[in-house]
Amino acid sequence: MARAEAPGGVRQTLADREFKQLAEFIYAECGIKLPQAKKTMLEARLHKRLRELDMPDYASYCQYLFSPLGQERELISLIDVVTTNTTEFFREPKHFEVLCAKVLPGHMRRVGPAQPLRLWSAGCSTGEEPYTLAMVLSEHASQTPGFRFSILATDISTRVLERAMRGIYPAERADCISMDLKKRYMLRGKNRCSGLVRFTRDVRALIDFQRMNFMEEFSFQKRMHVIFCRNVIIYFDRQTQHGLLSRFCQCLESGGHLFIGHSESITGMDLPLEQVAPTVYRRV
Numbered sequence: 001m002a003r004a005e006a007p008g009g010v011r012q013t014l015a016d017r018e019f020k021q022l023a024e025f026i027y028a029e030c031g032i033k034l035p036q037a038k039k040t041m042l043e044a045r046l047h048k049r050l051r052e053l054d055m056p057d058y059a060s061y062c063q064y065l066f067s068p069l070g071q072e073r074e075l076i077s078l079i080d081v082v083t084t085n086t087t088e089f090f091r092e093p094k095h096f097e098v099l100c101a102k103v104l105p106g107h108m109r110r111v112g113p114a115q116p117l118r119l120w121s122a123g124c125s126t127g128e129e130p131y132t133l134a135m136v137l138s139e140h141a142s143q144t145p146g147f148r149f150s151i152l153a154t155d156i157s158t159r160v161l162e163r164a165m166r167g168i169y170p171a172e173r174a175d176c177i178s179m180d181l182k183k184r185y186m187l188r189g190k191n192r193c194s195g196l197v198r199f200t201r202d203v204r205a206l207i208d209f210q211r212m213n214f215m216e217e218f219s220f221q222k223r224m225h226v227i228f229c230r231n232v233i234i235y236f237d238r239q240t241q242h243g244l245l246s247r248f249c250q251c252l253e254s255g256g257h258l259f260i261g262h263s264e265s266i267t268g269m270d271l272p273l274e275q276v277a278p279t280v281y282r283r284v
């Protein structure tokens with residue numbers, strides 16, 4: 001097959017055989033399903049990586065990836081390449097209304113101030129979801145005597161976690177955050193940082209960021225009261241979704257809540273969950 005040479009010296013075509021090999025590997029490592037229709041997307045995303053590694057073509061990349069050295073050094077970068085990290089502050093805003101109106105008051109009635117609410121943002125990307133939760137829960141705490149909480153935020157991609165931990169964003173990304181919340185929880189950059197905003201040290205300290213791959217074993221000393229896992233399982237096939245959601249249920253306190261993305265569904269899955277609002281479920 002004749003291949004066109006790209007300006008950077010990388011051959012432009014990812015052969016079907018190489019795509020299949022990569023797709024199988026990615027599925028086994030991180031559960032992400034890449035159907036044939038995603039070949040162009042993978043090819044385009046890998047193109048940059050090939051240039052960074054100064055590799056002439058995709059065949060050389062595969063050879064490297066599947067070598068012992070590649071397995072040790074390249075896996076994290078490949079994961080960064082294949083994951084889709086789209087996110088925003090107050091994404092799917094109804095969820096935060098349900099959290100404040102139903103879930104938090106219910107927690108205080110059932111558990112009371114004895115135990116802090118344990119919340120997990122699973123698949124947190126660059127941090128917009130856990131920071132939104134940190135602001136919402138802080139607001140609730142300021143109005144509810146005795147309410148305390150902890151937030152764990154995890155992702156498979158080290159690249160997005162590094163950004164999340166910094167808590168720095170272009171100011172326009174925070175446009176959807178009310179001025180009141182911005183004043184209380186964010187700082188505006190000055191001089192060479194103008195145009196940027198950063199969460200205060202106190203807010204950053206509320207979130208424990210950790211790397212976690214859902215395809216590996218996970219467990220916690222104490223079960224969670226709330227799990228947000230939104231816009232993550234959409235990239236998995238049904239069997240992987242079911243396996244992961246079952247494990248989430250094992251990590252949830254009875255009466256705890258699971259939030260999934262609005263375009264995701266658990267319909268037809270045998271899980272110990274009952275629906276309390278659109279895409280919000282209670283562990284029975």
Ligand SMILES: C[S@@+](CC[C@H](N)C(=O)[O-])C[C@H]1O[C@@H](n2cnc3c(N)ncnc32)[C@H](O)[C@@H]1O
Nearest residue numbers: 030083085086087123125156157213214230231
């Ligand atoms: C589209 S983002 C969703 C971010 C946020 N939850 C939201 O709804 O805005 C999906 C995230 O899931 C993460 N992810 C994908 N596969 C994963 C896996 N196997 N284990 C853990 N995280 C994974 C990706 O790295 C990505 O940051």
